[in-house]
Amino acid sequence: MPEPLLRANAVTVTFGGLIALSEVDLEVAPTGITGLIGPNGAGKTTMFNVITGLQRPTGGTVHYDGHDIRRWAPQRRARAGMSRTFQRLEMFVGMSVRDNLRSAWEASVPGGVFGRQAAAGRETVEEILSRLQLHSFADRRAGELPTGICRMVELGRALCTRPRLLLLDEPSSGLDAGETARFQDLLVETTSGDGLGPAVLLVEHDVRLVMDVCQQITVLDFGRRIAAGPPAEVRKDPAVIAAYLGESAA
Amino acid sequence: MLPFIILGLSAGAAYALASIGIVLTYKTTGIFNFAYAGVAMFCAYVFWQLRDRWHLTQWLALPLLLLVVAPLLGVILESLFRLLAATTVEVQIVVSLGLLAFFTTFVTIIWGGNPRLLTSIFPSGKFSPAHDVYVTGDQAGTFLLALAMAGGLYVVLNRTRLGTATRAVVDNRDLAGLVGANANAVGQSAWIISTIFAAMAGVMLSTEEGLVTYVLPALVFFSFAPAVLGRLVNLPLAFVGAIGLGLLDSILAKYNSSGTLAKIETSIPYLALFLLLVAYGRRLTEVRSSLRATGGSRVVVHTGWRNLGWGVAAIIIAVAVVPHAFGASTIQAFAQAMAYAVVALTLVVLTGWTGQISIAQMSFAGIGAFVAAHIAGTNGGLFPLAVLVGIAVAVPVSLVIGIPSLRLSGLFLALATMAFALLMDKLVFASNSITGGLTGLNLTAAKIGPLSFASPTAQFYLCLIALSLAGLGAFWLRQGPIGRRLQMVRDSPNATVTLGASLTATKLAVFAACSAVAAIGGALLAVTQATVVPSNFSFDTSLELLLVVVVGGRSLISGAVIAGGFDLVQLLPLPAAVDKYLPLGIAFSVVAIAREPDGLGRVMVRQLSYALDVLYRRARRPASPPLRRTAPRLVRQKAANRA
């Protein structure tokens, strides 16, 4: 197995008395899709926050691309190729969809805020708008769009930074069946193919989707890692069935 | 020494009550109450009214104040701020600053601005615990009562169910809600207790210093430093800090022979506030409501060029009308209003677009103004150089303020700028050698090259050009990547950093740029005012400017122009009553529309068109659909156009 792009070792996070994560290990391969699943409150979003630098862990280390990134600010991690979406939407509600994407591109490029490489940026943004079929919403203000579209916009925004590691936090929640199917196609299309796509870490409650698209899955429960491995193994794991999947999925 | 210690203990006791009151509401509800000074002052006047005007006995007046008036006020404040729980910090600060202005102007209107004496609530005798040392009844009473109140609060928080619930809420808002500790009830008790403490502190401070509308707020601001010493959450530390501050203050007063020391002495609380913010840095606790802070972010980036048309039209009308239709003094007033608008524009960029609150923009303007007067006062040709020097002074100062505070939430920039503005008032603007004292400095013949700005018309054009350039520049930046960056910071700090942009760098750059522009605005004010006096650049003027910008519309460039335009109200032949009530109206409007970044005008237009729309449809179709389904006509039209 190749050296993982991201490796978290024994990450622990406590909030007052509450242990949100307890010595969690997690690896993300440089290509393909890794799943991170678990029941509500298991600590998945907290793990995302630790990886992207929004939450300082109480203990443990995170290595990205061989670097110990514990002391890196979130923006430095982003510039190094990390990008994420948010479970609770974090849209730039006062801007149009197109400007949401443009601002993301500008944030990821040195000097972007002073208009450097503006033409290349516009091209990237338009390309992603059409890939995600967002063109019809491009001039709408982000704050007035339904959740399903917002999830797409957040995904587009994350893609605009041309990430190496894309972290998606429940991207299909709030989507209907058709939208979910379309999202799944998109996800596979984005990551596969020429091998240039980003590695993806996916938090998702839609078990079918996870089992379909992920190559590796890590399962959390009450802040602990209870299983990790390929989907076929994980879905048979008795601990996972007891904690999360239930009998029917097995 | 002992007498000064006794004095210090009793002064510190009053600050201690105020500090505790401020910390209590912040730690339980996440609201930093800038209006605390206004509340304390209002309560002190109410007490005066009850006891000294209506001649109630003290034993009736005091319980009335502490058990009826103050709790009632606490309940009102709590319900007001509960409405704002889900808004941004920026909206919450704007509201509490609006309330501060509301209470202070309200007191002035009801009771007049004349200082009054408030006799102590304690017996007047004095006793002597040691040879040659006397303690007055007031001093002993103040200290002991404050100690008793603080002790009582300690017991409540540690020995009662209310205390347990309070700690549950403070520890974890989400969880407390789940397990049934009623966060609303806890918040309400905190506000009630806090307001009772405010009332007592107000009475105690007024006994010492008299009921003086322009002194009392400053005294209550003293208690911000101890509150920050307790990192805004630690009640005992805030108490001890306040007593220490009182002692320090009084011991320094002992050596108060020279003028400089006296000035330093009165500014120590503000200096302490600022230094504590620097020293604590990221260790300062930010109490956040668990509710998401997006409800208040209604700022929209208006793209498209139609708004530009309005701006250009306004410039053309100004050029075509003002210099020809009015007399010299009116033209000069227009020039001055436009200089104010330049400063106000910095608040639009800072507050409206970036979500940061500065209560010191007029202090930066003051830097520009006094530097201009010093350099170009005798030789007008040096004016351009003076403007540059003003910028060169203002920008480093802004970095000193911004670097420690901008890494934290918006509250701390507000506190740091407040400390800075008050320090400027006490240390810099009050220094005769810098500002020429009350009479100020002259700047009568500013020149840029061969152009002289001695005449009102020339000043008018100067300010018009400056405002136009600043406005167009801001408009242009707003459309581009920089405008988008500001909106990112405002709408979602989390998304901003995880996409690769630095929050601190962005906010710092904006703050520095805004200080520079404010300094330019100040230099223009100096030109239009001819005599630069310190009182035009005080903390109060910064606060007023912020409030009128909020009323004018803090997310709009036109909001800055409207804010400057308030300066022209004095030209209108209005009845005295309007003059008297205008500040109250402004303060009230600020509290009412703080959530609306587009200002009072837009809110009124929107409401009016909505009302007309409803009426119109009622008239045409008696069986109109239910009210809640009727969107304003414009909205529906736009939706139809899109479809």
Ligand SMILES: Nc1ncnc2c1ncn2[C@@H]1O[C@H](COP(=O)(O)OP(=O)(O)OP(=O)(O)O)[C@@H](O)[C@H]1O
């Ligand atoms: N900032 C915080 N302060 C206090 N507790 C927190 C904070 N963030 C998360 N928690 C707690 O940590 C635990 C893990 O939360 P987290 O959001 O990571 O779970 P999750 O796996 O993403 O759940 P979900 O499926 O509901 O999104 C929860 O009990 C949550 O209440």
Ligand SMILES: [Mg+2]
């Ligand atoms: Mg989550």
